[in-house]
C-alpha cells in the first residue's frame with residue numbers, strides 16, 4: 001500500500017549488510033542482517049520502480065515519471081563497505097535491481113579507515129573509559145563531567161567540541177600510543193570495497209556517488225582548503241559510472257548547513273543527498289537540488305517498520321514542519 005504521492009521519490013539509505021559483530025560495527029549498528037535485507041528488497045520491488053540515481057536523474061530530466069505505474073525508489077548504500085559487494089549479486093542482480101553506492105575515496109582498497117570507524121574500533125578494543133582518558137590527556141579537557149557512556153555520546157562530544165581534522169589528530173595520537181595500525185585492520189577485516197570490486201559492480205547496475213574523502217562532519221571543517229579537498233571527486237570517479245551527486249556524511253541538518261549545499265553545487269554536482277524527511281517531490285528536487293533519504297537503520301527489524309518509515313513518517317514530519325512554520 002502506498003500513501004505518498006507518485007511524484008514523490010523514495011530514497012532509502014543502507015550502510016553494510018551483516019550482524020554488527022566485528023570490532024568496528026559493534027558500536028555503530030550500521031549493518032542490517034541479510035534475511036531482513038532480502039525482505040526489504042522484496043517489499044521495495046513489489047511496491048516501487050527501483051532505479052539508481054543516474055536513472056532517476058534522466059527520468060526527471062525527460063519528465064517521464066508521470067508515465068510510470070508506480071512511484072520511483074532508489075536504494076543507496078553509504079561508506080563503500082565491502083559487505084555490500086556480496087549482496088548486490090545475491091539479492092539485487094538476480095532481481096535486476098539497480099542501486100547507488102556512495103564512496104569515501106580515502107578508504108577505497110582498505111588504505112585507511114574512516115574516523116568514526118576508528119573511534120568505534122578503539123572503544124571496542126580499549127573500552128570507552130580508556131579512550132576518554134586518552135582524549136582528556138591529549139586535549140587538556142576534563143571529559144569526565146560530560147557523562148559519556150556510549151559511542152554516540154562520545155561522537156556528539158567530539159563533534160561539538162573539536163573541529164576536523166583535530167578530531168583526526170586525537171584518534172591518530174591514541175592509535176600511535178597503542179601501536180594500532182588502521183590500514184592493517186581495515187585490510188584484515190576487508191572493511192571497504194576495492195577498485196576492482198567497484199569496477200565489477202558497474203556491471204550489476206550500480207552507479208557511484210561521492211560521500212567525501214574522509215567522512216568528516218562538513219560543518220566542523222573550517223579550513224576552506226580542507227573542505228574543498230573533502231568535497232572534490234577522486235580520480236577513480238573518471239573510470240566508474242559516476243552519478244554526479246554528493247551524499248553529505250551523517251546527512252542530518254545538524255552536520256551541514258545551507259552554505260555547504262551551495263559550495264557542493266558550485267563544484268558541479270547535480271544534487272546534494274541528505275538524510276532528512278525522506279520527502280522528494282520532483283518539483284522540490286528540481287528547485288532545491290537536494291535529495292532526502294529514509295534511513296533504514298531507524299526502521300527497526302521488520303518490513304512493517306520499513307513501510308512506516310517510508311510511507312507514514314515522512315508525511316507526519318511534513319505536517320509537524322508546517323505546524324511549526326505557522
Ligand SMILES: [Zn+2]
Nearest residue numbers: 078079249250
Ligand atoms: Zn556515511
